[in-house]
Amino acid sequence: MADLIVASDLQKTFPNKKGEPVHAVRGIDLRVPQGEAFGLLGPNGAGKSTTMRMIACVSPRTGGELQILGMDPNLDGIAIRDRLGVVPQEGNLDEELSCRENLIVYGRYFGFSRKYCAAKADELLEFAQLTAKASARVSALSGGMKRRLTIARALVNEPDMVLLDEPTTGLDPQARHVLWDRLFRLKQQGVTLILTTHYMDEAEQLCDRLVVVDGGRIVAEGSPAQLIAQYCTREVVELRFTPGAQRQHEAAATALVERVEVLPDRLLLYTTDGDSTVEAVHQAGIPASSSLVRRSTLEDVFLTLTGRSLVD
Numbered sequence: 001m002a003d004l005i006v007a008s009d010l011q012k013t014f015p016n017k018k019g020e021p022v023h024a025v026r027g028i029d030l031r032v033p034q035g036e037a038f039g040l041l042g043p044n045g046a047g048k049s050t051t052m053r054m055i056a057c058v059s060p061r062t063g064g065e066l067q068i069l070g071m072d073p074n075l076d077g078i079a080i081r082d083r084l085g086v087v088p089q090e091g092n093l094d095e096e097l098s099c100r101e102n103l104i105v106y107g108r109y110f111g112f113s114r115k116y117c118a119a120k121a122d123e124l125l126e127f128a129q130l131t132a133k134a135s136a137r138v139s140a141l142s143g144g145m146k147r148r149l150t151i152a153r154a155l156v157n158e159p160d161m162v163l164l165d166e167p168t169t170g171l172d173p174q175a176r177h178v179l180w181d182r183l184f185r186l187k188q189q190g191v192t193l194i195l196t197t198h199y200m201d202e203a204e205q206l207c208d209r210l211v212v213v214d215g216g217r218i219v220a221e222g223s224p225a226q227l228i229a230q231y232c233t234r235e236v237v238e239l240r241f242t243p244g245a246q247r248q249h250e251a252a253a254t255a256l257v258e259r260v261e262v263l264p265d266r267l268l269l270y271t272t273d274g275d276s277t278v279e280a281v282h283q284a285g286i287p288a289s290s291s292l293v294r295r296s297t298l299e300d301v302f303l304t305l306t307g308r309s310l311v312d
């Protein structure tokens with residue numbers, strides 16, 4: 001299958017206010033085949049949006065190579081953009097227009113006929129579960145509805161690839177699930193999805209494969225399951241303490257398992273068998289106020305790789 005994105009040693013440097021270089025992206029290698037749901041997972045400031053903006057052909061690279069849909073953004077940005085659907089982090093819907101009008105106006109911008117735009121708008125309103133809101137002004141919609149409309153709008157030109165920059169940031173849990181369901185539907189239809197997120201649950205739900213990005217570099221790459229298997233044990237025991245007391249028990253916990261992470265109010269014990277570890281914790285007399293066993297997640301992968309949490 002053809003690769004829709006090929007990046008090699010991709011870099012982006014901005015000048016700061018004093019004119020000194022800020023290295024937002026420090027040499028990233030990527031290959032994304034057609035039909036994949038691919039994620040860039042990392043904390044704030046990792047360089048995800050900057051990478052996405054280069055892929056979207058709205059920000060030129062300052063180093064390395066980049067091919068999108070077989071073309072170079074520096075030479076063929078307009079042709080590439082015609083075949084992309086872009087869902088930016090900041091809302092850019094026309095608040096004064098209705099949902100349907102937003103879709104029609106966007107279709108007209110691509111040069112499609114009125115008839116095509118009207119039919120496409122109805123199809124996409126249905127996809128976004130907004131048919132009942134077709135005539136409602138955008139300003140009257142909830143955050144989740146606005147985000148679904150932005151995704152619908154990004155599909156007007158039947159793009160080869162849809163770019164989503166933090167699609168569910170700021171949404172409540174229910175709105176996130178509705179949105180995930182829609183994105184999952186797109187994925188099933190074979191649309192190539194590229195998304196950035198700092199939510200590990202989002203990455204696990206949606207991404208076939210992802211790169212973990214930190215400080216402008218890729219620190220790990222694989223499917224969610226591969227990353228967890230490579231960097232973590234199968235299970236984690238979380239022991240809670242009154243904040244500050246956890247440090248006193250780190251050494252005792254470390255004697256029981258192969259690795260322990262210290263968080264402000266918790267110890268995380270990485271283990272292949274959570275229930276036996278909880279038993280061993282009791283026998284060792286470690287006075288945790290509570291304990292729970294859970295499976296390892298991408299958050300644990302990030303913590304293992306960087307010693308920090310994904311979300312501050």
Ligand SMILES: Nc1ncnc2c1ncn2[C@@H]1O[C@H](COP(=O)(O)OP(=O)(O)OP(=O)(O)O)[C@@H](O)[C@H]1O
Pocket residue numbers: 014015016022023024042043044045046047048049050051198
């Ligand atoms: N236009 C700009 N000028 C100067 N520095 C910038 C610019 N855009 C981004 N940066 C810097 O580049 C780094 C990466 O930013 P970027 O927005 O790509 O991170 P991110 O991973 O998308 O984080 P977030 O989740 O906060 O959007 C940050 O240090 C940011 O301050």
